[in-house]
Amino acid sequence: MATSLNPSSTADIVARANALFEDLSFTTARKWKADKPGRKVIGYMPIYVPREIIHAADMLPLGIVGGGDQLEVIHGDAYYQSYICRIPRSTVELGVTGRLDFVDGMLFPSICDVIRNLSGMWKLMFPHVYSHYFDVPQNYRDDIGGNFYINEMAELRHDLGELRGKPITDDELRHSIAVYNENRALVRDLYSFRAERPWQAPAAEVYLMIRAGLVLPVEEHTVMLRDYLAAARAEERPMRDNCRIVLTGMFCEQPPLNLIKSLELSGCYVVDDDLLLVTRWLLGDVETKGDPLLNLSLAFLHHSESTAAKYEPNQKEKGQHLVRAVKRTAAEGVIFAAPSFCDPALLERPMLQHVLKEAGIPYIAFKYAENSGQMQPIREQAGTFADSIKLWSGA
Amino acid sequence: MTATKIVTSRGAPAKEAVKDASMVKQKEMMAAHYDRLTSAHETGHKVAATFVPGNLNELIMCFDLLNNLPEVNAIQNGLRRVSGSYVLEAEKLGHSEDVCTYVKSDIGMMAKGNLAPNGKKFPDPNVLLLSYTGCFTFMKWFELLREQYKCETIMLHTPYMGDGKITKNMIDYMVKQLKEEVIPTLERVSGIKFDIDRLREYLKKSSKAEDDLVRVLQCAKSKPSPIDAYFGGIYYIGPIFGAFRGTQDAIDYYRFLREEVEDRMAKGLGPVTPDGDMGKEKYRLVVEGPPNYTSFRQFWKMFYDEGAVVVASSYTKVGGVYDFGFRHDPDKPLETLAEYCLGVYTNRSLPMRIDMLVNYINEYEADGLLINSIKSCNSFSAGQLLMMREVEKRTGKPAAFVESDLVDPRYFSAANIKNRLESYFQMIDQKRVGASAAA
Numbered sequence: 001m002a003t004s005l006n007p008s009s010t011a012d013i014v015a016r017a018n019a020l021f022e023d024l025s026f027t028t029a030r031k032w033k034a035d036k037p038g039r040k041v042i043g044y045m046p047i048y049v050p051r052e053i054i055h056a057a058d059m060l061p062l063g064i065v066g067g068g069d070q071l072e073v074i075h076g077d078a079y080y081q082s083y084i085c086r087i088p089r090s091t092v093e094l095g096v097t098g099r100l101d102f103v104d105g106m107l108f109p110s111i112c113d114v115i116r117n118l119s120g121m122w123k124l125m126f127p128h129v130y131s132h133y134f135d136v137p138q139n140y141r142d143d144i145g146g147n148f149y150i151n152e153m154a155e156l157r158h159d160l161g162e163l164r165g166k167p168i169t170d171d172e173l174r175h176s177i178a179v180y181n182e183n184r185a186l187v188r189d190l191y192s193f194r195a196e197r198p199w200q201a202p203a204a205e206v207y208l209m210i211r212a213g214l215v216l217p218v219e220e221h222t223v224m225l226r227d228y229l230a231a232a233r234a235e236e237r238p239m240r241d242n243c244r245i246v247l248t249g250m251f252c253e254q255p256p257l258n259l260i261k262s263l264e265l266s267g268c269y270v271v272d273d274d275l276l277l278v279t280r281w282l283l284g285d286v287e288t289k290g291d292p293l294l295n296l297s298l299a300f301l302h303h304s305e306s307t308a309a310k311y312e313p314n315q316k317e318k319g320q321h322l323v324r325a326v327k328r329t330a331a332e333g334v335i336f337a338a339p340s341f342c343d344p345a346l347l348e349r350p351m352l353q354h355v356l357k358e359a360g361i362p363y364i365a366f367k368y369a370e371n372s373g374q375m376q377p378i379r380e381q382a383g384t385f386a387d388s389i390k391l392w393s394g395a
Numbered sequence: 396m397t398a399t400k401i402v403t404s405r406g407a408p409a410k411e412a413v414k415d416a417s418m419v420k421q422k423e424m425m426a427a428h429y430d431r432l433t434s435a436h437e438t439g440h441k442v443a444a445t446f447v448p449g450n451l452n453e454l455i456m457c458f459d460l461l462n463n464l465p466e467v468n469a470i471q472n473g474l475r476r477v478s479g480s481y482v483l484e485a486e487k488l489g490h491s492e493d494v495c496t497y498v499k500s501d502i503g504m505m506a507k508g509n510l511a512p513n514g515k516k517f518p519d520p521n522v523l524l525l526s527y528t529g530c531f532t533f534m535k536w537f538e539l540l541r542e543q544y545k546c547e548t549i550m551l552h553t554p555y556m557g558d559g560k561i562t563k564n565m566i567d568y569m570v571k572q573l574k575e576e577v578i579p580t581l582e583r584v585s586g587i588k589f590d591i592d593r594l595r596e597y598l599k600k601s602s603k604a605e606d607d608l609v610r611v612l613q614c615a616k617s618k619p620s621p622i623d624a625y626f627g628g629i630y631y632i633g634p635i636f637g638a639f640r641g642t643q644d645a646i647d648y649y650r651f652l653r654e655e656v657e658d659r660m661a662k663g664l665g666p667v668t669p670d671g672d673m674g675k676e677k678y679r680l681v682v683e684g685p686p687n688y689t690s691f692r693q694f695w696k697m698f699y700d701e702g703a704v705v706v707a708s709s710y711t712k713v714g715g716v717y718d719f720g721f722r723h724d725p726d727k728p729l730e731t732l733a734e735y736c737l738g739v740y741t742n743r744s745l746p747m748r749i750d751m752l753v754n755y756i757n758e759y760e761a762d763g764l765l766i767n768s769i770k771s772c773n774s775f776s777a778g779q780l781l782m783m784r785e786v787e788k789r790t791g792k793p794a795a796f797v798e799s800d801l802v803d804p805r806y807f808s809a810a811n812i813k814n815r816l817e818s819y820f821q822m823i824d825q826k827r828v829g830a831s832a833a834a
């Protein structure tokens with residue numbers, strides 16, 4: 001079990017995570033790579049890839065989620081029409097400005113047509129980098145979708161083995177699964193802690209903690225999470241009269257950090273969200289004994305998060321994950337926040353809203369872009385929402 | 396060989412579009428299909444709604460189901476200029492202004508009485524066959540419809556050809572889905588047992604019609620081209636991309652069409668446009684992307700008025716890419732359906748799409764590439780700017796970019812598009828002058 005040598009205050013830990021967040025040159029990942037000859041870094045985009053396979057090849061999985069509001073997009077706009085979301089253009093910007101020049105491979109998971117097409121663009125723009133569209137099944141039967149998925153994972157395992165120059169063994173995979181189980185358990189702890197005491201773990205801090213997991217080696221991230229949880233538990237912070245909301249729709253292009261902060265400032269405690277789902281995609285521990293790819297597949301098929309990029313075979317189940325999240329976290333409302341032009345989030349939204357309406361759960365909706373600057377309208381909308389929730393709950 | 400008949404409706408207002416005989420025939424087929432659909436409750440037919448890319452018409456017919464294609468309905472609503480009000484209706488119901496307008500046109504149409512082009516009400520589908528092929532939106536679209544119709548929904552997941560190849564894993568996955576999910580559900584919904592020989596018969600018929608379609612499209616290699624492979628091409632693909640693939644009607648139609656086109660070619664004639672025979676062919680273009688349907692005729696006119704003819708287009712490959720050799724194969728009935736779904740244009744990786752366009756420019760001796768980028772459609776549009784640059788680089792031919800939407804009239808700016816096209820044609824002229832000066 002990874003332990004910390006330097007327990008510190010939340011402020012210190014958050015400052016470190018914030019520095020990682022702001023570092024658009026990925027210095028830490030570069031340093032990790034440079035520290036040992038032969039090390040390789042594999043980038044991946046939202047929404048989910050089995051990072052265990054990358055880890056098992058001794059490589060660093062590096063989550064790429066666009067450029068945020070600090071990156072000036074100069075070249076990226078020449079690749080995309082105005083009616084396409086921001087994340088692909090800022091990702092292209094990261095690529096063409098050399099910020100990803102240390103990345104040895106890129107994985108583009110099945111999430112939407114934009115990321116899908118970006119996988120082909122990457123092949124053309126960076127022909128010397130391994131780049132792969134990582135497909136996942138939309139059929140959840142073990143003998144159908146499961147077989148397909150195991151074979152897709154086997155292909156990735158084979159490719160990364162080739163890249164390393166040595167095949168990935170089952171033991172390596174089993175070890176990586178265990179390492180990620182530990183990490184996932186802490187992420188779950190962090191989310192439960194926040195749901196219980198959101199004033200002790202503000203949404204922006206939790207976001208930075210999770211976000212650090214996209215760039216740090218998982219073992220280091222696990223230590224960071226443990227330290228933060230210990231520090232956050234120990235530190236008494238004032239509780240505000242905020243309402244409790246679940247935030248949904250932010251599973252790909254990231255909102256500016258200010259947006260998350262604004263929600264809290266305007267009276268909403270975020271008690272659950274779908275940000276950076278890769279860290280919580282698999283809902284429980286993955287079995288470590290037996291065939292590792294089979295175990296990863298079973299977890300994917302039967303114990304993974306519901307989101308817009310996934311087909312829901314059962315109409316009755318549609319949107320129920322959100323109702324359950326509201327109940328589990330004792331939330332009082334839902335905020336739909338979707339990136340502009342995000343087909344998955346925006347097409348999904350009306351269906352989820354119907355389900356919430358039926359369940360009597362209030363909601364509001366707005367759109368954002370990763371570089372949205374103006375927070376005032378969002379603050380006002382969230383503030384009014386919080387006020388009306390308080391009014392209802394008082395009634 | 397049947398002689399080409401130019402059919403003009405006599406006594407019709409002057410602006411009535413001129414149609415060649417195959418277009419008239421095609422229109423009759425489509426109208427008959429809509430009549431079949433809207434009388435389904437009287438005839439006792441059950442209905443499967445399904446998408447154009449990756450549609451399994453041969454399989455659907457094995458269960459005596461009628462095939463209702465929501466994109467085709469959206470197109471009809473666009474051409475009849477009612478889609479705009481449907482899109483607005485869907486937005487009123489809470490659908491975002493940012494998402495695909497095909498979906499909103501469909502949802503708005505349902506909200507406003509679900510009327511088919513013949514003015515009669517569409518039947519509710521008995522099953523939604525979600526061929527998840529080449530476009531993410533399809534998945535959400537049918538989840539949205541399922542919410543309303545509360546009917547059986549079958550997901551057939553077609554993996555994406557991200558690495559430019561069809562693997563055994565992909566085929567196995569699809570065949571298994573067909574065998575164990577799609578077919579049993581269709582049996583249950585229809586009450587008809589699956590007969591693989593019946594499927595083989597339909598597939599045999601498909602392949603015959605496909606041969607003739609390919610021949611028609613390839614006639615555009617001739618100079619002048621006897622067809623417009625984009626605006627005219629949309630009529631040509633109607634039956635085979637829709638409810639007719641696998642039928643004798645389709646075989647007859649494509650034979651008739653081929654003869655008509657070959658005859659035009661033998662006579663050295665260009666395409667028939669809504670204003671009659673096209674004048675001299677001045678520009679030969681390859682077009683990428685769907686057309687705009689709300690101002691379809693106006694858009695087409697901008698081309699033929701300038702003597703521009705489209706000799707090949709990617710849009711006419713969304714319901715199947717046949718010109719590189721694929722045919723439905725009755726000897727491996729389920730595998731061939733899988734291969735068909737995997738190969739449709741929007742399920743191909745961006746490098747594959749670029750290769751296709753480059754190939755078209757070279758093979759059809761085109762002057763360049765025009766991209767009509769559709770606001771609605773991420774599947775087509777994301778990446779098109781890079782495609783344009785790559786194609787220019789590889790062919791040395793100029794490319795141009797215009798933007799519009801499929802069925803949302805708010806995004807068709809005639810003046811902008813016309814300007815852009817005019818400067819594009821000038822660019823081609825200059826390039827020619829430059830080339831002949833250098834020669």
Ligand code: SF4
Binds near residue numbers: 088252341342344345
């Ligand atoms: S923000 Fe939405 S549309 Fe854009 S890449 Fe992500 S999932 Fe796709």
Ligand code: SF4
Binds near residue numbers: 497529771772773801
């Ligand atoms: S996104 Fe494009 S391919 Fe998909 S349904 Fe809409 S128009 Fe068709």
